[in-house]
Amino acid sequence: MRYDSVLDMIGDTPLLRLDPAVHGVPDAEIFLKLESANPFGSVKDRVAWGLLRDHIDGIVENGQVVVEASSGNTAKALQIIASMHGVGFRAFTNRVRVREVREMLSLLGTDVTEMPGLSECPDPTAPNDVFGVIGDLVESEPGRYHHTSQYTNEDNLRAHYEQTGREIHRDAGPVDLLVGGLGTTGSTRGAATYLRERNPETAVVGVVAAEGDFIPGIRSAAEMWEVGLFEPGFYDAIAAVDSADAISASLELATRHGVLAGPTTGAAYAAARERLLSGPGGPVTAVVIACDRMEPYLSYYRHRRPDLFGAGRPAVSGAAPSVTPGELEAWTAAGEHVVVVDVRTALAFQAGHIPGAINLRDDLLEQVLEAGMPFSEASRVVFVCPTGDRSERFAARAAAAGRAAYSLEGGVLGWRDSGRPLAGV
């Protein structure tokens, strides 16, 4: 299909019917509204364009800079649209962020101001409030900035009312249940308002992160109160989902349904299924908003599910030759060629290591060893970890491959505590 502007590709996203034999909820038709199919990758493309469409000509004419409180998909979409029109964009945030999202914004050249969290001191000075800072900025130079204000701007709702809701109804017919994550609340409120005009019985479930937990892109129930557009009475239920369930559900969507969706979509899918399974049963049409893709959250998955990334594999069995600090010093003093491999993080290595050691952290060393044994048979190799347990595993493995390999007894801690010198980088 031919397009003349990438902005024309925003919206009209696919509605995917999930195979009932796989989702397992009796009598239920569950659809995913694949907002991840938007050109910049998320449901926020509609919001960004919806907030700028009617103003962009004036912004360009007046050379204004667009400002918004966002650290994620809205910032990304606003940045791209602003760049395409040759105008500046600034993002403000004090919310937890995901590495890949941060890197993506860097790549796009976004000017991000990250702010400290709220002060805990018994000091009456003003808190570091993002909205206050944006307000001050806008007031400091009248006319210089255009604040899109996704958390309070009704254009956010309108974009979803006129497009998302209409598309869902066109493709799925009357909807009994709409489930989506709550950030600004624009997508669920906008789309559901349209759907309820066609079917007043449409139930709407807003999904939030369990208190104290973090799911990127949505808020916790407590944090919803600072969202201007939030209307608690609009929702039939606010469902709190924890990150573990969100991750499991998104993995299920990926492996069983072939949908690569992020953790927020996982949370919404988990909440939808929970509600359907605990409901009265009977035929029901449910739509879950899939707001973005899985790939930008790899670090999030890795942090919470290290087991999926190869951590905790069983050690190679076998005797691990060891060496005492004194013996190691004697070898070096005798002019022997010894490679000392410190498997701790770079930060720990920098802060203090055995003089002459090289740094190859354990998970990277694992990867290297998968490809082959990098050390010479002609030199001794001594592996060093904090206390001498992790290094045994590598020593055993290298010894099994015919290397003169050893684990330093007591690790670098024992080395330090015996009064031997450490080098810093």
Add this chain to the structure above:
Amino acid sequence: MSARHPLPAAQHPIVARFLTDGVAVNEATGRFGSPLHVVFPQVMAENAAALTAVLRRHGVPHDVFYAHKVNASTALLAEAYAAGLGADVASSAELDRALAAGFAPDRIEATGPKSPAFIERIAALGVTANADDLWELDRLAAAAPVGSSVPVLLRLSGFASSVVPQSRFGIDLADADAALEIVRRAPGLDLRGVAFHLDTADPAARVDALTESMAVVAAAHRAGLRPSVIDIGGGLRQRFVDDPEPFQRYAQALAVAGPEDLVWPGHDLVAPTAHKYGNHRPATDVLEGFLTAEIERRPVAEVLRECMLTLWIEPGKALVDHGGLTLATVLYRKNAAGRDLAVLDLTRNQVTPADQEVLLDPVLVDGRGDPPDDGVFLAGRLCLESDLISRRKVFLDSELASGDVLAFVNTAAYQMDLSASAAAGHPPPPKVAAVLDGDRFIVTDDASDDRHRS
């Protein structure tokens, strides 16, 4: 008239029991008068155990120092000693109290800006000095006897990360090399490690500060020094409410209320939903959030172990959270400026830290009857228009009358002592310690306050 907006405070079971035990409250006010500060050492012991349990569970070598400045109480200080904590002192007077409570000098750490006389004592005793400035280091170096090894922490600031709040305290990172050089050259000083203190619950800020501090640890090794401690200070949260929703509804109502509907004229009040008084998550969550946050894709707890650093923390608020309350008596009710007032035998600054409005309702001891429809403002006894105990309307469970006793809960953290004045001849309320022994409270004089100042 406005809708009711009660802000019920969370109560520790021991505190709740004290307040419903009519005998205990009556005995305390009967013997010691009103107003009265009451501290609960047993609650502090629980808090200390909870924090150290988190550190132990994550396998982090650690030491916990009680930031004594949070409350002048000697009963709480004695409890910190009994719990095996160290003492963090901010003045010569606090140092005296710590020594008197039994802390050995090597279990005491001195933080904050220090006078020359205080520095002399620190050096002579071998108390750990958490240095705020190069000036202090120079004086410490001069004061430390040759051959001694007075332990020194460098309190760092000026971090590049924008999520780390700026601070007026500490040694700028740009001066860290100069600081290391002073310690290296001083024959009587021993670099114990580096320190920072952030007054935020944000784990990202502590992670960034920790990462930047490690450059100083590395520089110390290069200089031949042997740092073994990373001190992240305090700044953990207090848990003021069980349920955050009333607070959030109130915050929302404040934003839309008429200017003088909920707040006394002339005073602005904003309550962001992340406000400290709306917090229902315990300090252990903040600590846990830090230890499980990632540096180089590895949890902080593991990175600390790898870096061979002992983690020091200096909680104050988190240790005395729910460890105290303040009793006051209603003198009389009146109507003034078109509003309902209850005048108390208390002064705002004797129960309010740094003039920061306390967004929690006091508890009416022995209250009876139905909740009144409208709220009431609580006034203090000074000759200042601004001496209101609450500048916001509070919504209590029953109507107040002359002679009623109000309990302000969870006041042990800074609220009792930080700003308390003796204006107009009203001394700060005396302090007592209440200990639950079997099924009754034993209330004793807490010879606590600054009457002991030397």
